[in-house]
Amino acid sequence: MKILAAVARGRSEPLGFESLNLAEPAHDEILVKLVASGVCHTDLRAIEVEGMVPKPIVLGHEGAGIVEAVGSAITKVKPGDAVLLTFDSCGSCPSCSARAPSYCQHLLARNFSGKKPSGSIPYTDASGAPVFGNFFGQSSFATHALCRSRNVVKVAAGAPLDLLAPLGCGIQTGAGAVMRSLKVGDGQSIAVFGTGSVGLSAIMAARIVGADPIIAIDVHPARLAAARDLGATHTIDASCEDVAARLREITGHGVKFAIETSGLARSVKTAVESLAPLGTCGVIAATREPEVGIVTRQLMVGGRSIRGIAEGDSIPDEFIPELVEHYARGRLPLERLVTHFPFEHINEAIHDAHGGAVIKPILRMGNR
Numbered sequence: 001m002k003i004l005a006a007v008a009r010g011r012s013e014p015l016g017f018e019s020l021n022l023a024e025p026a027h028d029e030i031l032v033k034l035v036a037s038g039v040c041h042t043d044l045r046a047i048e049v050e051g052m053v054p055k056p057i058v059l060g061h062e063g064a065g066i067v068e069a070v071g072s073a074i075t076k077v078k079p080g081d082a083v084l085l086t087f088d089s090c091g092s093c094p095s096c097s098a099r100a101p102s103y104c105q106h107l108l109a110r111n112f113s114g115k116k117p118s119g120s121i122p123y124t125d126a127s128g129a130p131v132f133g134n135f136f137g138q139s140s141f142a143t144h145a146l147c148r149s150r151n152v153v154k155v156a157a158g159a160p161l162d163l164l165a166p167l168g169c170g171i172q173t174g175a176g177a178v179m180r181s182l183k184v185g186d187g188q189s190i191a192v193f194g195t196g197s198v199g200l201s202a203i204m205a206a207r208i209v210g211a212d213p214i215i216a217i218d219v220h221p222a223r224l225a226a227a228r229d230l231g232a233t234h235t236i237d238a239s240c241e242d243v244a245a246r247l248r249e250i251t252g253h254g255v256k257f258a259i260e261t262s263g264l265a266r267s268v269k270t271a272v273e274s275l276a277p278l279g280t281c282g283v284i285a286a287t288r289e290p291e292v293g294i295v296t297r298q299l300m301v302g303g304r305s306i307r308g309i310a311e312g313d314s315i316p317d318e319f320i321p322e323l324v325e326h327y328a329r330g331r332l333p334l335e336r337l338v339t340h341f342p343f344e345h346i347n348e349a350i351h352d353a354h355g356g357a358v359i360k361p362i363l364r365m366g367n368r
């Protein structure tokens with residue numbers, strides 16, 4: 001079948017709209033007609049960073065849409081069902097068997113290789129040349145996506161797909177870090193470094209679990225105001241305040257939990273240094289710098305920990321419905337993070353996400 005997709009061919013060129021050929025769903029595949037897709041920083045990184053994914057490729061990994069067709073082995077969903085798309089995992093490796101699919105041993109092959117698990121390349125272009133896809137098991141910067149059972153989550157008919165789309169990555173990453181990975185509890189202190197969509201999701205989740213204080217750190221006053229609006233009890237402007245000193249002033253002995261979402265080495269260092277004894281720093285963003293300057297003594301003294309977190313340790317079939325419920329009850333006000341763009345304005349959405357003019361762009365695919 002023919003689909004319309006935004007294709008990344010080079011590092012700096014804008015994405016270009018192309019008509020691609022996509023095979024009908026195989027026995028274990030689900031064809032989804034996309035209604036919306038969030039734009040996540042991992043999409044931006046995949047465009048920029050040479051070698052992160054093969055090109056040309058269709059990116060996008062916060063898709064939401066309606067099931068259009070299913071392969072013969074699919075029982076989880078049927079045509080007409082509303083679904084959110086999320087990361088893919090194999091379902092049978094030691095991590096998946098231990099209910100930790102975001103640490104699937106085949107995560108890179110299933111989400112970043114540009115190919116299907118079978119090894120085939122999903123699309124051909126107008127000239128018949130192959131185009132990579134299957135990004136996070138979906139490639140949602142398109143009118144249609146081929147997914148598998150493990151990376152679609154059914155939601156109620158009529159659910160606001162153009163708001164819920166980023167639950168599949170950015171929102172579950174931030175919220176899951178708090179609720180699943182670190183299991184932050186009532187009355188426990190947390191500092192969130194970086195208040196983009198992931199950091200703000202962590203702050204909303206921290207409020208849901210009753211964390212206190214909830215301290216947001218960023219350099220943009222508007223983001224800090226949003227953080228306060230969404231649940232932060234304190235904010236620190238790192239462009240003009242001494243973060244470590246302010247954190248000590250607020251907490252006395254340091255924070256029980258820190259979450260680092262900015263990807264800046266100095267921020268990781270400050271986050272670890274700000275921990276109270278037995279505190280844990282969750283690292284969500286990869287730093288560009290190879291060294292972050294943490295010495296083991298800082299961890300050993302006081303029994304501090306640092307741990308990497310992918311996709312908030314989410315088991316999507318369980319956690320995404322829980323987040324939908326929080327949204328429905330007004331506890332996860334996603335609408336405050338979101339700016340909508342028509343699909344054809346995808347390059348503008350990417351530009352605005354880069355520059356920080358918008359927190360979470362969501363593309364609406366319209367009726368194609």
Ligand SMILES: [Zn+2]
Pocket residue numbers: 089090091092093094095096097101103104105106
């Ligand atoms: Zn696995």
Ligand SMILES: [Zn+2]
Pocket residue numbers: 040041042043061169170
């Ligand atoms: Zn993402």
